[in-house]
Amino acid sequence: MNKVVEFYAPGKIIFGPGGLSQVGAEAKRLGSKVLVVLGRSAMRKSGALDRLIHLLKGNNLEYIIYENIPSDPTVETVDTGASLAQKGGCNLVIALGGGSVMDTGKAISAMAANEGSVADYQEIEGKGRKFKTKPLPFIAIPTTSGTGSETTSNAVITNTKLSLKKSIRDFSLIPEVALVDPELTLSLPPRITAICGGDALTQCIESYLGKKSQEITDALALHAIGLIGKSLVKAVKEGKNLEARTDMAMAALLSGLCLSNSGLGAAHALSHPLGVYYKIPHGLSCAVLLPYVMEYNLPVVTKKLVKIAQSLGEDISLLSETEAAQKAVEKIKEILAAVGIKENLSGWKIKEEDFPQLIKGAKGGSLNNNPRDTSDEDLIELLYKMTGLY
Ligand SMILES: [Fe+2]
Numbered sequence: 001m002n003k004v005v006e007f008y009a010p011g012k013i014i015f016g017p018g019g020l021s022q023v024g025a026e027a028k029r030l031g032s033k034v035l036v037v038l039g040r041s042a043m044r045k046s047g048a049l050d051r052l053i054h055l056l057k058g059n060n061l062e063y064i065i066y067e068n069i070p071s072d073p074t075v076e077t078v079d080t081g082a083s084l085a086q087k088g089g090c091n092l093v094i095a096l097g098g099g100s101v102m103d104t105g106k107a108i109s110a111m112a113a114n115e116g117s118v119a120d121y122q123e124i125e126g127k128g129r130k131f132k133t134k135p136l137p138f139i140a141i142p143t144t145s146g147t148g149s150e151t152t153s154n155a156v157i158t159n160t161k162l163s164l165k166k167s168i169r170d171f172s173l174i175p176e177v178a179l180v181d182p183e184l185t186l187s188l189p190p191r192i193t194a195i196c197g198g199d200a201l202t203q204c205i206e207s208y209l210g211k212k213s214q215e216i217t218d219a220l221a222l223h224a225i226g227l228i229g230k231s232l233v234k235a236v237k238e239g240k241n242l243e244a245r246t247d248m249a250m251a252a253l254l255s256g257l258c259l260s261n262s263g264l265g266a267a268h269a270l271s272h273p274l275g276v277y278y279k280i281p282h283g284l285s286c287a288v289l290l291p292y293v294m295e296y297n298l299p300v301v302t303k304k305l306v307k308i309a310q311s312l313g314e315d316i317s318l319l320s321e322t323e324a325a326q327k328a329v330e331k332i333k334e335i336l337a338a339v340g341i342k343e344n345l346s347g348w349k350i351k352e353e354d355f356p357q358l359i360k361g362a363k364g365g366s367l368n369n370n371p372r373d374t375s376d377e378d379l380i381e382l383l384y385k386m387t388g389l390y
Contacts, residue, residue, distance in 0.1 A: 005214040007261050008171045010140075010151055010178040015253065017242060019181040020048070023094070023139065024055035026177050030137040031061070031092025035085040035112075037105035038067040039097040043143060046187055052096055052141075064088045066108075069097065072158045072165070072275065073104040078118040082111035085136070094139045098196070099147030099282075102140045103155035106173050109138035110155075119159055122166040123364065131170050140175040143184045145235070145248035146196025146283055148203060148256020150178035158276065164361065165272045174260070182242065182249040190236045194339035197232040197248055198287025200255040201225065201332070205290065205308065206265035207258035209301045210369040217262040222311045224254035229312040229335065236339045263369035266362075267293045270382065273361025278348055285386075287341045292385045293370070294329045298322070300372045305329070346388030355383055 014022055027034055034056060036049075043049045056063050066081045085093065085108055093112070095105025111118050113133040120129045140150035149155070153174045154167040188196075207213060208221035231247035238244065267289035274285045298305060305325035309316050312331045316324035333343070359379045367374060374382075384390050 005216070007214070007216045008153060008174055009257055010174050011176045013151070013178045013180070013253070015180045015250065017181060017183045017246060019179055020051060020141065020184065021055070023052060023141065023179055024059040024061070026139060026179065027056055027061055027092060027094065028059040030139070030176060033088065033090045034061055034063040034092045034094050035081070035088065035090040035108065036063050036065045037069060037081065037093060037095040037097070037101055037108065038065060039069050039101045043096050048096060048143065048184055052094070064090060069101045069104045071100050073100050073107070074158045074160050075117060075119045077104055078107040078111055078157055081108040082118070085112040090136065092137050092139070094141065096141045096143060098142065098144040099149045102142060102147070102149035103157065105140065106138055106149065106175065107155040107157055107168055110135040110168065110170070110173055112136050118157055118168060121168045122157060122159060123169060124159070124162065124164060124166050131172060134172055137176040139177040139179055141179045141181070141184070142249070142252065144188060144192060144196045145185055145245070145252040146199040148200060148252050148254070148259060150175055150180060151253055151256035152260040154260065156272070163276055165276045178253065180249050180253055182246040185245045185249060186240055186242065188239065190239065191340070193236045193239065194232070194341060195281050195283035195287065196252070197228060197235065197339065198290070198336060198341055199283030200248070200252040201228045201232070202267050202286035202290045203255035203259045203264065204228070204251070205294065206268060207262040208308070209297055209304055209371045210263045210265050211371055212263045212369055214262055217258040220254045221258045222307060224251040224258070225308055226311040227251040229331070232335060233338045264366040265293060265370040266296070266367055266374055266379070266382065269362040269364065269367035269370070270358065270379065273358045274350070276361060277354060277357065278350060280345065280348055284341065285345065287336055288343070288345055289382065289386050291329050291333045291336070292382050294332065296378065296382065297370065297372045298325050298329070344386055344388030350387040350389070352389060355380055358383060
């Protein structure tokens with residue numbers, strides 16, 4: 001590899017069952033008044049919020065709770081949270097939840113320190129202001145194993161006025177601390193475990209195959225793909241299996257490092273508009289698209305797909321290179337089927353007449369990083385396959 005590369009990661013990663021117990025000491029190190037960002041009610045019910053609050057109080061920290069973050073946080077969700085943090089004099093943000101909650105916390109940590117609306121900073125043509133001031137310190141505590149937001153430099157925010165789902169992105173947005181405690185995922189329902197795992201898998205594979213791939217993230221991606229191959233089905237079928245949950249938590253964390261440093265591909269590019277127009281869960285559309293995108297990319301990344309097949313434990317000794325690469329695609333299909341992810345989204349009634357809008361919404365960084373260039377006709381072909389309209 002003869003190119004100059006860069007790699008960014010959180011200031012500190014704390015990983016392991018029981019790791020939540022360290023949040024008080026970490027918070028004390030970074031601030032004195034915390035904005036705690038939460039989703040709807042899962043963390044209240046599970047007792048995780050009580051533990052978090054107990055640990056903050058035990059370290060003499062003040063806090064404000066900002067909860068009920070929706071599954072697709074909007075510009076308004078972030079702007080309201082940022083003004084809450086500013087008015088409350090918060091100097092630290094902690095997000096406890098899934099990808100949407102972490103993305104919201106991350107965006108609030110930036111907007112509490114910068115002027116204007118988060119919409120001004122989204123990656124939208126003609127917008128995309130740069131952050132002038134360093135975000136507030138941010139601790140991300142994931143309760144799902146999927147988006148990897150705990151280690152990424154972006155946050156995906158829905159702009160309802162423009163019907164767009166776009167990121168804010170800056171390496172200063174990477175959480176100061178990624179605190180990953182796999183015990184927090186033990187109560188995740190099977191369907192959410194499957195969808196989040198599908199997202200992590202797609203992130204690892206797309207960043208590994210992408211144009212910006214590099215040696216550091218390649219190593220992480222292949223390891224994470226192996227963990228997912230070993231443990232996703234188990235985590236879905238035996239939710240209380242801590243070893244499987246730990247593997248998936250590690251895979252998600254690694255997938256975040258991969259996507260943040262090496263980008264994504266066509267599956268993620270198409271998933272964003274599908275989320276905006278049809279409210280399809282991000283991980284679900286990514287996972288359904290993944291095998292089709294791998295097949296599309298096969299001619300230009302054959303050798304890398306062979307490595308994926310090997311990471312997934314496939315015996316390829318008697319196969320040609322193309323057959324071995326195809327084996328990776330087949331194995332991914334097998335894993336997804338085993339966790340209940342269907343081969344297309346026919347149930348979502350995606351309409352052909354919406355294809356131009358979907359393609360328009362797919363344009364951007366992720367699509368440009370796909371290893372094989374895509375024309376509009378290629379994207380239409382992928383949409384036909386994944387929508388089941390063929
Ligand atoms: Fe994703």
